Amino acid sequence: xxxxxxxSPSFFMFGKDTExxxxxxxxxxxxxxxxxxxxxxxxxxxxxxxxxxxxxxxxGVYYAELGGVRPNPRSGLVYEGISLCRKERIDFILAVGGGxxxxxSKAIAAGVLYDGDFWDFYSGKxxxxxxxxxxxxxxxxxxxxxxxxxxxxxxxxxxxxxxGSDALRPKFSILNPALTMTLPPYQTAAGITDIMAxxxxxxxxxxxxxxxxxxxxxxxxxxxxxxxxxxxxxxxNYEARANIMWAGMMAHNNAVGVGRSQDWNSHNIxxxxxxxxxxxxxxxxxxxxPAVFRYVYKHDVMRFAKLAVRVWGCQMDFDHPEETALAGIxxxxxxxxxxxxxxxxxxxxxxxEDIPKLVESLCYGDGRDGSISGFVxxxxxxxxxxxxxxx
Amino acid sequence: xxxxxxxSPSFFMFGKDTExxxxxxxxxxxxxxxxxxxxxxxxxxxxxxxxxxxxxxxxGVYYAELGGVRPNPRSGLVYEGISLCRKERIDFILAVGGGxxxxxSKAIAAGVLYDGDFWDFYSGKxxxxxxxxxxxxxxxxxxxxxxxxxxxxxxxxxxxxxxGSDALRPKFSILNPALTMTLPPYQTAAGITDIMAxxxxxxxxxxxxxxxxxxxxxxxxxxxxxxxxxxxxxxxNYEARANIMWAGMMAHNNAVGVGRSQDWNSHNIxxxxxxxxxxxxxxxxxxxxPAVFRYVYKHDVMRFAKLAVRVWGCQMDFDHPEETALAGIxxxxxxxxxxxxxxxxxxxxxxxEDIPKLVESLCYGDGRDGSISGFVxxxxxxxxxxxxxxx
Numbered sequence: 001x002x003x004x005x006x007x008s009p010s011f012f013m014f015g016k017d018t019e020x021x022x023x024x025x026x027x028x029x030x031x032x033x034x035x036x037x038x039x040x041x042x043x044x045x046x047x048x049x050x051x052x053x054x055x056x057x058x059x060g061v062y063y064a065e066l067g068g069v070r071p072n073p074r075s076g077l078v079y080e081g082i083s084l085c086r087k088e089r090i091d092f093i094l095a096v097g098g099g100x101x102x103x104x105s106k107a108i109a110a111g112v113l114y115d116g117d118f119w120d121f122y123s124g125k126x127x128x129x130x131x132x133x134x135x136x137x138x139x140x141x142x143x144x145x146x147x148x149x150x151x152x153x154x155x156x157x158x159x160x161x162x163x164g165s166d167a168l169r170p171k172f173s174i175l176n177p178a179l180t181m182t183l184p185p186y187q188t189a190a191g192i193t194d195i196m197a198x199x200x201x202x203x204x205x206x207x208x209x210x211x212x213x214x215x216x217x218x219x220x221x222x223x224x225x226x227x228x229x230x231x232x233x234x235x236x237n238y239e240a241r242a243n244i245m246w247a248g249m250m251a252h253n254n255a256v257g258v259g260r261s262q263d264w265n266s267h268n269i270x271x272x273x274x275x276x277x278x279x280x281x282x283x284x285x286x287x288x289x290p291a292v293f294r295y296v297y298k299h300d301v302m303r304f305a306k307l308a309v310r311v312w313g314c315q316m317d318f319d320h321p322e323e324t325a326l327a328g329i330x331x332x333x334x335x336x337x338x339x340x341x342x343x344x345x346x347x348x349x350x351x352x353e354d355i356p357k358l359v360e361s362l363c364y365g366d367g368r369d370g371s372i373s374g375f376v377x378x379x380x381x382x383x384x385x386x387x388x389x390x391x
Numbered sequence: 392x393x394x395x396x397x398x399s400p401s402f403f404m405f406g407k408d409t410e411x412x413x414x415x416x417x418x419x420x421x422x423x424x425x426x427x428x429x430x431x432x433x434x435x436x437x438x439x440x441x442x443x444x445x446x447x448x449x450x451g452v453y454y455a456e457l458g459g460v461r462p463n464p465r466s467g468l469v470y471e472g473i474s475l476c477r478k479e480r481i482d483f484i485l486a487v488g489g490g491x492x493x494x495x496s497k498a499i500a501a502g503v504l505y506d507g508d509f510w511d512f513y514s515g516k517x518x519x520x521x522x523x524x525x526x527x528x529x530x531x532x533x534x535x536x537x538x539x540x541x542x543x544x545x546x547x548x549x550x551x552x553x554x555g556s557d558a559l560r561p562k563f564s565i566l567n568p569a570l571t572m573t574l575p576p577y578q579t580a581a582g583i584t585d586i587m588a589x590x591x592x593x594x595x596x597x598x599x600x601x602x603x604x605x606x607x608x609x610x611x612x613x614x615x616x617x618x619x620x621x622x623x624x625x626x627x628n629y630e631a632r633a634n635i636m637w638a639g640m641m642a643h644n645n646a647v648g649v650g651r652s653q654d655w656n657s658h659n660i661x662x663x664x665x666x667x668x669x670x671x672x673x674x675x676x677x678x679x680x681p682a683v684f685r686y687v688y689k690h691d692v693m694r695f696a697k698l699a700v701r702v703w704g705c706q707m708d709f710d711h712p713e714e715t716a717l718a719g720i721x722x723x724x725x726x727x728x729x730x731x732x733x734x735x736x737x738x739x740x741x742x743x744e745d746i747p748k749l750v751e752s753l754c755y756g757d758g759r760d761g762s763i764s765g766f767v768x769x770x771x772x773x774x775x776x777x778x779x780x781x782x
Contacts, residue, residue, distance in 0.1 A: 001568075001633040003406025008399060014650065015394025177392075209630035212614045212638045219610035223603045239600035242392040246650065247603045255646060259405065259637065 001210055001259040008253045010146055011172040014246065016238075018174045019136050022052050022094065023059035029132055029171040031092025035085055036065040037105045038096040043067075043138065046182065052096060052136060064088045069097060072274050072281065073104040075154045078118060081108035085131070095135045095170075098191075099142020099151075099281075102135050106150035106168040109133050122152055123366060127165035135173040139180055140245040141191030141282060143198055143252025145173035153275050159366045160275035175249065177241035185232055189339040190282025192228045195248045196221060196332075197285040200293075201264045202257035203307060204375040206300075214306070216256035221311045223247045225335060232339050265374035266292045269386060272358045279348040286341035287348055290333045291389040296376045297325050304328055345391045355387045392601055392650035399644045401537055402563040405637065407629075409567045410527050413443050413485065414450035420523055420562040422483025426476055427456040428496045429487040434458075434529065437573065443487060443527060455479045460488060463665050463672065464495040466545045469509055472499035476522070486526045486561075489582075490533020490542075490672075493526050497541035497559040500524050513543055514757060518556035526564040530571055531636040532582030532673060534589055534643025536564035544666050550757045551666035566640065568632035576623055580730040581673025583619045586639045587612060587723075588676040591684075592655045593648035594698060595766035597691075605697070607647035612702045614638045616726060623730050656765035657683045660777060663749045670739040677732035678739055681724045682780040687767045688716050695719055736782045746778045 011029075013021060026034055034056060036049065043049050044067070056063050066081050085093070085108060095105035109130040111118030121127050135145045144150065148169045153160040180188070203217045223243055230240040250256060269292060270284040297304045305321045308314040308328025317324045333343060342348055363370050363380045371379040378386070402420075404412055417425055425447060427440065434440050435458070447454050457472050475481070476499060486496035500521040502509030512518050526536045535541065539560045544551040571579070594608045614634055621631040641647060660683060661675040688695045696712045699705040699719025708715045724734060733739055754761050754771045762770040769777070 001406070001630060001637075003409065004403075006403040006405065007401075009402075010398075011400075012395075012397040014397065015392070018394065210634070211617055212611070212634040212641070215610035215614045216607060216641070219606035220603070223606045226602055239392060242650070243601070243603040246392075250603070250607070250646065255641065259633070 002207055002261070004258045006254065006258050007166050008146060008169065008255065010170045010253075012146070012175060012249070013172065014175045016176060016178055018176045019048060019051055019179065020055050022134070022136060022174060023055035023057070023061055025172045025174070026056065026061055026092055026094060026134060027059050029092070029134065031132065031134070032061060033088065033090050034061055034063040034092045034094050035081065035088070035090045035108070036063050036094050036096060037069065037081060037101055037108065038065070038067050039069040039101050040067070042182070043096055048136070048138070048179065049096060052094070064090065069101045069104045071100050072153050072160065072278055073100040075119060075152055078104055078107040078111060078152060082111040082118065085112045091131065093131055093133045095133060096138065098137065098139035099144045102133070102142065102144040102170070103150040103152060105133050105135070106130065106144070107152050107163070110163070110165070110168065119154055121163040122154070122161040127163060127167050130165070130167045132171045133168070135170045137173060137175050137179070137245070139183055139187060139191050140241070140248035141194040143195065143248050145170060145175065146249040146253035151271070157365065158275045159361065160271040161366060173249070175245050177238055177245045180241050180245065181236050183235070185235065185340060187280065188231060188235065189341050190280040191248070192224055192244065192339060193282035193286045193336060193341055195244070195251050196224050197266055197289060198251040200289060201267060202260070202262050204263035204303065205260040206375065207260040210260045213256050213258065213260055218310050220247045220251050220256065225311070228339055263375040265372055265376070265378060268372050268374075269362060269383065272362045273348060273350055275361070276354065276358065277349050279350070283342055284348060286336040287343055287345065287390050290329055290343070291386050293329045293332070294326070294389065295382065295386050297329065298322070299376045301325050350390075352391045355384060358387055359383045393598055393652070395649045397645065397649050398557050399537060399560065399646065401561045401644075403537070403566060403640070404563065405566045407567060407569055409565045410439065410442055410570065411446050413525070413527060413565060414446035414448070414452055416563045416565070417447065417452055417483055417485060417525060418450050420483070420525065422523065422525070423452060424479065424481050425452055425454040425483045425485050426472065426479070426481045426499070427454050427485050427487060428460065428472060428499065429456075429458050429492050430460040431458070433573070434487055439527070439529070439570065440487060443485070455481065460492045460495045462491050463544050463551065463669055464491040466510060466543055469495055469498040469502060469543060473502040473509065476503045482522065484522055484524045486524060487529065489528065489530035490535045493524070493533065493535040493561070494541040494543060496524050496526070497521065497535070498543050498554070501554070501556070501559065510545055512554040513545070513552040518554060518558050521556070521558045523562045524559070526561045528564060528566050528570070528636070530574055530578060530582050531632070531639035532585040534586065534639050536561060536566065537640040537644035542662070548756065549666045550752065551662040552757060564640070566636050568629055568636045571632050571636065572627050574626070576626065576731060578671065579622060579626065580732050581671040582639070583615055583635065583730060584673040584677045584727060584732055586635070586642045587615050588657055588680060589642040591680060592658060593651070593653050595654035595694065596651040597766065598651035601651045604647050604649065604651055609701045611638045611642050611647065616702070619726075619730055654766040656763055656767070656769060659763045659765075660753060660774065663753045664739060664741055666752070667745065667749065668740050670741070674733055675739060677727040678734055678736065678781050681720055681734065682777050684720045684723070685717070685780065686773065686777050688720065689713070690767050692716050741781075743782045746775060749778055750774045
């Protein structure tokens with residue numbers, strides 16, 4: 001096991017009606033002037049934003065608001081948020097929504113306390129400080145409610161890039177599974193896929209002898225395989241929603257990924273798709289993961305076989321472990337299909353002729369050196385072949 | 392799933408040589424005058440205490456020291472520590488050792504800031520504040536390095552009781568698996584048993600439909616079953632030590648126990664044994680758990696069958712699930728025997744004729760009302776029968 005540090009100081013409040021405690025938690029964590037940052041009209045129409053405002057008013061907390069965060073959140077709104085926070089002397093940002101609202105809030109939080117362009121942080125500059133952020137989660141997917149990470153798309157060039165810092169970990173996150181019941185099935189399935197991708201990216205390691213994190217990742221994948229279809233079949237199944245919501249947080253706060261190298265190439269390869277086509281990130285991952293895994297599985301056949309046996313219940317073929325490895329990838333694909341996810345370019349509105357552009361941005365864009373590293377280092381030729389497998 | 396809150400703000404530094412970072416971490420978390428609190432001479436003789444002092448000196452941090460913490464830590468040394476902290480104007484307590492040193496440190500930390508008798512907190516009074524505590528762990532067992540809990544034995548009456556508060560969660564914990572290599576095999580095995588008990592106490596729930604935490608608990612048990620025998624066979628196996636150490640923290644910081652009722656009757660029943668006979672807590676649990684489980688399994692046969700199938704690899708007997716449930720308990724017992732744990736009173740130096748005294752203290756001592764609650768509520772008659780099963 002590699003040496004590591006782990007720090008997850010977020011306070012989680014989980015369960016029914018917990019969004020009404022937002023004001024109390026903002027005060028507990030030092031906020032007095034809040035920016036409520038959220039996405040489209042659904043959070044307003046459902047009454048959620050109204051309840052949140054009421055909760056802040058009950059505690060005498062001042063608030064401003066900035067809606068309009070979109071999936072694959074953009075830099076433009078981040079700049080707007082930074083200006084607004086400075087004008088309003090905001091000292092706490094409350095994200096209401098999914099990964100997009102949270103990631104945009106984190107970007108604003110870091111940008112407000114920085115004199116330069118916030119994009120510097122998404123090009124590799126270390127984030128030393130940020131305004132405190134709290135979250136009210138409305139979709140189990142990105143895990144940003146418990147993670148130090150944020151992903152933003154820069155409109156100039158459409159680069160989708162990530163930044164990470166313990167300073168971005170939310171002070172608190174409110175997780176009410178009932179808030180996720182009104183999601184369309186496609187969004188629910190995309191969230192399930194994103195969670196499963198976070199687990200696969202951690203499972204694909206080059207570190208030996210990491211049984212504890214292997215087992216924990218497998219446990220969360222088994223949970224998703226059990227609960228995912230239940231929630232697709234019955235969107236109002238609170239218990240299934242609850243299991244998925246806690247699994248989504250645990251999948252990405254890194255308690256199950258410590259002490260081991262990780263992959264993240266499926267995410268990197270997908271980010272180009274959602275940046276260019278504005279598809280749902282989870283749907284993009286459903287298309288990307290099986291292609292990447294079939295391209296790299298020979299790098300460590302036994303790791304893929306272990307996943308196949310322990311998670312997908314495949315029988316181990318001791319004479320031909322590579323067949324077990326491939327059976328596991330096929331089982332993942334079947335699962336993703338069963339919950340309504342696309343499995344090829346057509347399902348994302350992606351085009352074969354764009355592959356050179358995707359590869360150029362992936363391998364060379366925004367200062368990259370011609371390859372992406374992870375479980376296996378992939379160069380432009382590798383990435384071209386992987387995108388071709390998705391057509 | 393039940394509503395819950397979860398807060399684990401401890402900073403974990405894990406890996407080789409990390410104890411040399413103690414001074415840096417004490418400063419980071421605000422300590423300037425430290426009490427180093429530890430157990431017997433082994434931490435001194437091994438040079439560990441010397442390295443810790445050097446690390447503090449390098450950062451210009453003042454320290455006092457208080458050794459002599461013993462297994463099943465006693466109230467006497469807590470009172471002594473409280474006096475010493477006040478006299479020395481200590482603002483940070485650094486525990487070096489296992490659960491005993493850490494629990495004693497937590498008790499001192501709460502007691503220093505309290506005008507009354509610290510024992511009030513172990514009789515049910517809420518702990519609102521405590522001095523910050525950091526830990527350097529030398530045995531994977533109690534999980535106190537990541538938990539809000541502390542267990543102390545009051546010498547007057549020999550009551551062994553627990554207190555819990557988020558104020559007791561360590562600010563940081565340093566986990567170097569190499570520090571655990573010199574433990575005698577019996578102590579290593581007792582630690583493994585304690586970790587497995589923490590997992591069983593959480594697994595035995597009356598809350599329905601908690602797949603995510605069921606799976607996570609099973610994952611940690613599977614890790615212990617795999618790594619435990621490896622470390623008993625080869626005490627210097629760093630990787631096995633590392634897997635067990637992270638599993639031990641995860642087993643007890645409650646990330647895998649949220650949103651569900653828990654048991655803790657095996658712990659309660661054991662505490663009387665280690666209070667009276669001063670046996671190793673883990674060894675006491677090895678004797679206690681199989682008896683308790685055989686006494687209560689009919690309360691939820693399918694839960695015990697699930698544990699048997701998923702964790703112990705038993706075949707499900709669909710016609711006779713109770714046989715599967717019992718096969719799982721037998722598998723636990725065989726495992727505990729294989730790592731050198733005792734399985735009956737004789738192995739602990741316990742005596743049949745003391746059973747009335749044990750039951751009296753357990754069910755009525757220190758203000759209890761005649762029963763203990765958990766997975767199943769047990770009265771004095773139940774507890775008598777359970778102790779008799781251990782003879």
